[in-house]
Amino acid sequence: MxxxxxxxxxxxxxxxxxxxxxxxxxxxxxxxxxxxxxxxxxRRQHLVKKEIEPVFNKEDMKMGGSETDATCPSCSHGRALFSQVQIRSADEPATTFYQCLKCEKMWRED
Missing domain, CATH: 2.20.25 (N-terminal domain of TfIIb)
Known part of the structure; x- marks a missing residue:
């Protein structure tokens, strides 16, 4: 450089x-x-990709999540567990995390 x-x-x-x-x-x-x-x-510097830890894991969602009507993007099932967390600044809306009750896929909506 x-x-x-x-x-x-x-x-x-x-x-x-x-x-x-x-x-x-x-x-x-x-x-x-x-x-x-x-x-x-x-000299070449090889970059190592850091592992990303999920905000919620499946056990957290089962213990603290509430059920709602939400369509899974993977299997189109109509029910899911959800939990909301404020992960950005306070003037931004909360992020909602979902877990499908049928296939257990997790997704989020900002």
């Missing part, structure tokens, strides 16, 4: 084009750094 010496923004890399050598350029100011040699990537 290279940064612009004039404004401090991250420089973008541009491939060689029509006889012009490859270069780093700043997207906000006129700074350009032409490269004469090939660019070598020194």
């Amino acid at each position: 290279e940064f612009c010496p004039s404004c401090g923004n991250m420089l973008q890399y541009e491939l060689p084009h029509m006889g012009r050598p490859s270069r780093f350029f700043c997207p906000t100011c006129p700074y350009v750094c032409h490269l004469e040699n090939k660019v070598k990537i020194k």
Whole structure:
């Protein structure tokens, strides 16, 4: 990663084009750094995907959920358990989590 010496923004890399050598350029100011040699990537960082923990698991829904009329998007069954939680800011509406009583698929409505 290279940064612009004039404004401090991250420089973008541009491939060689029509006889012009490859270069780093700043997207906000006129700074350009032409490269004469090939660019070598020194180290690759492999990103590991973090496991996502569900807000509700099936046991939580069975213990604390209430039944309602809701159509399951998977099996079209008409009854489901639901529970509402405020997971965003206070001025946003609550998120409703559903679990189908037939196939036990979980979904949410924001």
